[in-house]
Amino acid sequence: MAYVRTVKTASGARAVQIVHSSRRGSRDIEHIGSAHDDAALEALKAVARQRLAVGQPELDFGPDFAALQAGSGAGGGPLAITSSRMGYLWDALGHAYQLLGFEEAAGGDEVFRSLVLARIVEPTSKLDSLRVVEEAGFDPPAYATLKRRLPAFAKESWRQKLAAACARTADLGPASLVLYDVSTLYFDTDAGDGFREPGFSKERRLEPQITIGLLTDASGFPLMVNAFEGNRGETTTMLPTIRAFMDAHQLADVTVVADAGMISAANQQAIEAAGLSFILGARIPDVPYVVQAWRHEHPDEQIPDGHIFTQPWPAGPKDQRRDQIIYYQYRADRARRTLHGIDEQVAKAEQAVAGKTAVKRNRFIQLTGATKSVNRTLEAKARALAGLKGYVTNLPDVTAEFVIDAYHRLFHIEKSFRMSKHDLRARPIYHHKRESIDAHLTVVFAALAVSRWIEQTTGWSIKKFVRTTRRYRTINIQAGEHTLTAVDPLPDDLRDALTRIHDRGAH
Secondary structure (H helix, E strand, C coil): CCCEEEEEEECCCEEEEEEEEEECCEEEEEEEECCCCHHHHHHHHHHHHHHHHCCCCCCCCCCHHHHHHCCEHHHHEEEEEEEEECHHHHHHHHHHHHHHHHHHHHHCCCHHHHHHHHHHCCCCCCCHHHHHHHHHCCCCCCCHHHHHHHHHHHCHHHHHHHHHHHHHHHHCCEEEEEEEEEEECCCCCCCCCCCEEEEEECCCCCEEEEEEEEEEECCCCCCEEEEEECCCCCCHCHHHHHHHHHHHHCCCCEEECCHHHHHHHHHHHHHHHHCCCEEEECCCCCCCCHHHHHHHHCCCCCCCCCCCEEECCCCCCCCCCCCCEECCCCEEEHHHHHHHHHHHHHHHHHHHHHHCCCCCCCCCCCCCCCCCEEEHHHHHHHHHHHCEEEEEEEECCCCCCHHHHHCCCHHHHHHHHHHHHHHCCCCCCCCCEEEHHHHHHHHHHHHHHHHHHHHHHHCCCCCHHHHCCCCEEEEEEEEEEEEEECCCCCCCCHHHHHHHHHHHCCC
């Protein structure tokens, strides 16, 4: 026969043993382990009972059968799991949420916090996000409570508090670089309603849409998001967003960085009138004078790769603006790609002019009445401009390298848009009213901020971080009257990433 016993050790611990005895009086003792508290003792007893149960017949209904059915581990049965949580993932996201100041900005609203974290874990509808919270191992709010709270999340004051928390995290000061860009989100509907309207679509779609203006710091960390009518011109969205941000945070000046496509002549004048500094992509309609002069002086030379031409643009007596400088940079790789595209378009234009293919949209085809020809003048100008990129600024005493590097930071805001559209699925598919759309965008904005913070802290993409971390759960197990906590062992790289996250709160 065999039985489990508990004995005290010399160190004061309690050892759990399995005693195997025979009728002849011989005994064999199997040591299971030593415990220093009641919970560990119960766990060791459960392990011992499970070892004893190995090999027992299926129909052995002993005195512990009732306890076995209850799943307490008695009689060798499995221990009951009372809870299983995505502890590592949820705690890390919640830690970032708190450090960003969102806990305070949202007034400790647990519904908003749950929606933000759930959108990072698994972007889905508001109703289905309750399932995500529950699968993460936490108590979701009631759907009725969620619907009741949504109007509060749609308020401009709510989003301003979040934007203020983001501004404090970004540590903005005078003349800080801010990046601005726009994107569009379409809706599965046929009719516009004054807000959702057909317009120029980034995705070349015809459905009604809204226009989203996103303002970030130089690293792509979000500072403010605004929604505009879908038929509103992109260039008219930038100044209202920047002015609202500056007014909210009492900033006298910021340096706006934006692509050439965002800047109309009127927009640039409005930026100047607002007293803002800027670094903008510059359109190059003709070969700049400084480039022509260089080629005249070096007729047999190719422009060196990376060469920068500087063209001062001082303000005239009647110009209501600061002095500006335009930089033109030549890149050999950019020239190679552009010339390859020109060769392809010209070849297609020649085929169309010869009547071998249909006339399609091609900038090198020139139509004069019914006569078709290849526009060689335009081709020559395009080849002369190949490889050149323009940058204009009204900042004094800055280097060309600073200006060009600042402009190239626009890829950060493009990454933020990709994250919000794909990783966070920002398109408000299930929303039709302006209030619901605004509430949805507020949740997405907060989720984007948490995601970018996680990425900047760990060096991992948010997709990799969520996919990896969600596999490691924290499990509570009932052993007798005690609850034990078990965790999956973490790989070293994930442990290091989580350490970096939690260390940020310690400083």
